[in-house]
Amino acid sequence: MRKLSCIIILLMVSWSCKDKENTSQDDGNEELVFNYQKMPKRVAINPEATAIVKEWKEFNDLTTSFDVLYKAKNNEDLVLAIDDLIEKEGLLAKSEHPTVFDEFQIKSRQRVVKTYLLKVKANILDNRETTEPTIKMLEAYNAFRKQLNVIVNSQLDKKLILDEG
Known part of the structure; x- marks a missing residue:
């Protein structure tokens, strides 16, 4: 036994x-593969907001870097694009926002974009799936761009609301 x-x-x-x-x-x-075909389309900025951001160099640099991200076809391209985006977002955060866009709504959405950028970077470094976090990051970027439109289209005068005295 x-x-x-x-x-x-x-x-x-x-x-x-x-x-x-x-x-x-x-x-x-x-090997994990980045599926670039699932990326959402970029939200357009309306003409009023475009006129304001035209002079905002850091925002235009960030937009150009997102153009590069949309051209990424694999993880190597994604790594380069994400590194550039993190750098450009840091410059945008330190820059002086136009007075119309110097609002908490804009800055909070910008922080969300930064959070998702860092999440994509972490997934790349950990050799995890990158498609889903990249889609979330692009959705956050679209929300950031939509908020630019909302602020420009808003007809509310804050002084009238806050000065009820």
């Missing part, structure tokens, strides 16, 4: 080691 249990244990150990070797080889050969 003792011999039989030793043989069974040896077989189980050798069988379990064999499975671990196969799974480690499969993980090494699998």
